[in-house]
Amino acid sequence: MASETIVSTGHSDHEDVEEVYKWLEETAERMGLGAKLYTQRATQNHNWIYLPVYVPGDDIFEMADKLQKLEDEWRNQEPEPYWELLLIPAAR
Amino acid sequence: MPDWKLWREMARESMRAAKMIEHDCPRSSISRLYYASFQIVTAVLLSREDLTPPDEREAWNHEATPMMIKAHFSTFTRSRRQRNDMVSQLALLYKLRILADYVSAPMSENARAMANKYSTYLTRISEGILQNGEDK
Numbered sequence: 453m454a455s456e457t458i459v460s461t462g463h464s465d466h467e468d469v470e471e472v473y474k475w476l477e478e479t480a481e482r483m484g485l486g487a488k489l490y491t492q493r494a495t496q497n498h499n500w501i502y503l504p505v506y507v508p509g510d511d512i513f514e515m516a517d518k519l520q521k522l523e524d525e526w527r528n529q530e531p532e533p534y535w536e537l538l539l540i541p542a543a544r
Numbered sequence: 545m546p547d548w549k550l551w552r553e554m555a556r557e558s559m560r561a562a563k564m565i566e567h568d569c570p571r572s573s574i575s576r577l578y579y580a581s582f583q584i585v586t587a588v589l590l591s592r593e594d595l596t597p598p599d600e601r602e603a604w605n606h607e608a609t610p611m612m613i614k615a616h617f618s619t620f621t622r623s624r625r626q627r628n629d630m631v632s633q634l635a636l637l638y639k640l641r642i643l644a645d646y647v648s649a650p651m652s653e654n655a656r657a658m659a660n661k662y663s664t665y666l667t668r669i670s671e672g673i674l675q676n677g678e679d680k
Contacts, residue, residue: 500611512643513655520636527628536614538607538635541642 469494472501472526472535479525485518490542501535504542515541546602548590552674555583559667562660570656571644577663578641581634584670585609589616591677610635620673630669633662 473491480487490504505522509515519539526537562576586603589595589612597603604612610631617627640659644651 497608497611500607502607509649511650511652511655512640512647513652513658515647515649516636516639516643516655517658519639520632523635524628524632527632532624536611538610539639540607541639541647543646 468535469496469501472533472537475526476503476522476537480522483518483522483525485522487518487522488542488544493542499535500538502538502540505539506542506544508544546590546597548587548674551583551587551590551603552671555580555587555667555670558583559663562663566656566660571651574637574644574651574655574659575641577659578637581637581663581666582606582609584667585613585630585634588620588670588673591674592616592619606638610638621669626669630666633666637662637666 473489476487476489480489486508488506490506494501494503496502505519507515507518509518519541523537523539526533558576558580562573562580565576566573582603586609589604589609590597595612595616603609613631613634614627617630621627637659640655643649644655
């Protein structure tokens with residue numbers, strides 16, 4: 453039987469994604485968005501995460517603007533983050 | 545390979561339609577503004593002979609198109625800030641389009657004004673890129 457060598461970096465992509473979600477939760481709370489992240493429904497394509505998120509709002513511009521501000525806060529970090537985000541409006 | 549010039553025509557038609565219905569049908573106008581932006585960005589991507597949409601489709605899907613701007617518009621604009629602005633503006637238009645079509649909450653004048661502003665910006669940049677390519 454061929455031997456396999458598994459090298460653990462101690463840092464998996466999965467853990468990285470969990471860190472992104474933690475950052476989003478904390479930042480959304482700091483911004484007072486009242487957001488609910490549906491991480492179980494998130495999908496990935498290369499280094500992009502497509503994440504459904506619900507935010508409350510009195511009109512649709514307010515909802516879209518809240519989501520976009522959160523997304524932009526992530527995207528415009530320095531240094532540039534590995535993961536890219538597209539937050540998709542979700543129902544409550 | 546789809547003809548990028550036909551996608552540019554589709555984008556121009558969507559923009560014309562958005563303007564025609566903006567006062568009577570503002571939600572539908574937002575949808576047309578998003579599609580005008582999506583189609584003109586697709587035209588730019590298709591104008592690059594080294595890029596081919598997956599699965600024999602004519603274009604990249606809605607969720608992948610911002611990714612394509614981020615990954616491939618560096619050929620056209622070196623500024624990371626401008627690429628991020630384009631991604632952000634197309635992403636906001638996408639969100640507005642979903643919300644306008646699926647959520648019954650009121651739609652303020654802000655929604656139409658911002659959709660118009662961002663769609664105009666994306667169209668201006670993309671039309672400029674395509675024109676430069678034709679002039680070479």
